[in-house]
Amino acid sequence: MNSLQELKDEELLKRVAQNDEQAFCELFTRYKNKVFNLVYRYVGTYYEAEELTQDIFLKVYNSVHKFRGESRFSTYLYRIAVNVCKNYKRKKQPTVVSIEDPEISTDLSAPASSEPDAILAEKKKRVIIQEVLDSLPPNQKTAFILSKYENYSYAQIAEIMKISVSAVESLLFRAKQNLKKKLLPYKQRGEI
Amino acid sequence: MTASFFCKIVSKYIGAKIEMDCLRMRKNISKYLDGELTKDEVSELLNHLGICPDCNREYEEMKMLLDSIKAPAEVFAPPHLFASIRQRIYVQEHQPILLKLLKPILVPVVYSLVLVAAIFIGNSLSRNFLSTNTQNKEAFKLTLNLTAFDDAPGNSFSNIYDNLMSGE
Numbered sequence: 095m096n097s098l099q100e101l102k103d104e105e106l107l108k109r110v111a112q113n114d115e116q117a118f119c120e121l122f123t124r125y126k127n128k129v130f131n132l133v134y135r136y137v138g139t140y141y142e143a144e145e146l147t148q149d150i151f152l153k154v155y156n157s158v159h160k161f162r163g164e165s166r167f168s169t170y171l172y173r174i175a176v177n178v179c180k181n182y183k184r185k186k187q188p189t190v191v192s193i194e195d196p197e198i199s200t201d202l203s204a205p206a207s208s209e210p211d212a213i214l215a216e217k218k219k220r221v222i223i224q225e226v227l228d229s230l231p232p233n234q235k236t237a238f239i240l241s242k243y244e245n246y247s248y249a250q251i252a253e254i255m256k257i258s259v260s261a262v263e264s265l266l267f268r269a270k271q272n273l274k275k276k277l278l279p280y281k282q283r284g285e286i
Numbered sequence: 287m288t289a290s291f292f293c294k295i296v297s298k299y300i301g302a303k304i305e306m307d308c309l310r311m312r313k314n315i316s317k318y319l320d321g322e323l324t325k326d327e328v329s330e331l332l333n334h335l336g337i338c339p340d341c342n343r344e345y346e347e348m349k350m351l352l353d354s355i356k357a358p359a360e361v362f363a364p365p366h367l368f369a370s371i372r373q374r375i376y377v378q379e380h381q382p383i384l385l386k387l388l389k390p391i392l393v394p395v396v397y398s399l400v401l402v403a404a405i406f407i408g409n410s411l412s413r414n415f416l417s418t419n420t421q422n423k424e425a426f427k428l429t430l431n432l433t434a435f436d437d438a439p440g441n442s443f444s445n446i447y448d449n450l451m452s453g454e
Contacts (some may be wrong), residue, residue, distance in 0.1 A: 126367060130362070147367060151371050156378075180411065246324070248320070286354050
């Protein structure tokens with residue numbers, strides 16, 4: 095008998111369909127951080143990311159019979175994740191993220207600094223970027239996050255969002271133009 | 287005369303061509319920054335950036351801006367997350383089947399009942415308040431012994447006071 099770690103996602107999924115909780119746990123372990131990060135980067139707060147990640151995996155569990163294997167499981171999972179995030183943002187009032195929020199993380203690339211001023215400036219920058227990202231139309235925001243933060247290719251983004259590659263190109267072009275228009279004044283003032 | 291007209295036509299044509307090229311190149315700048323251009327497209331773009339200051343400025347600004355938008359630091363899913371999901375699956379699976387089926391109907395029914403109950407309670411409270419208010423008025427009238435002024439002559443101060451108190 096194969097150990098669960100050696101099984102492919104699709105094989106695990108078949109087991110989940112037969113109520114194998116261990117298999118579901120293995121799938122969760124494989125993708126929890128990937129999904130959690132995607133959601134966190136989309137909504138911007140840790141506690142919302144926690145709630146939505148639960149919703150996403152519950153949705154996967156409930157719709158396991160609907161998976162027909164036309165795409166890879168990871169694509170299917172990210173598609174659910176993106177749709178859950180978009181629906182959540184559509185229904186919800188815009189989050190007011192404060193720079194005093196300890197949940198706001200800083201850039202990976204930023205040099206680790208213990209200077210309070212540097213930390214505050216970094217958090218302020220994060221808040222500005224998140225607000226500007228939130229102001230983008232949902233599809234532009236989704237495409238941008240998948241491309242810039244998750245490093246997906248245009249073809250992968252097209253598959254996740256169920257649109258053509260040329261539509262992804264167009265979304266990303268417009269997203270960047272919008273970001274430039276909104277962020278350039280901050281950049282010129284040295285705030286980001 | 288003929289030569290200058292020809293030049294105008296050509297410059298107009300070249301101007302339009304450059305604009306069209308620039309629009310295509312702006313889109314290619316976006317793709318280039320995402321690593322989505324072929325080798326040939328890259329060399330075409332770089333040649334264009336060498337001769338077009340506007341597109342070159344666009345490229346520099348876009349690159350600088352995207353460089354400043356780095357991914358937030360990686361976060362890790364909290365350790366209790368799977369337990370929370372398992373708990374929700376348990377609740378979902380142990381919900382009585384009848385309740386699951388009736389849930390879409392029960393929710394609006396319960397909301398309607400709560401609304402009706404709120405209207406009923408509000409109405410009763412309002413009636414109770416009005417009756418208490420009338421009783422208080424009566425008690426107030428009796429306390430002041432206003433009947434003593436019933437026989438007061440018309441236009442006298444007592445008569446006016448009595449009329450005011452009785453609301454006439």
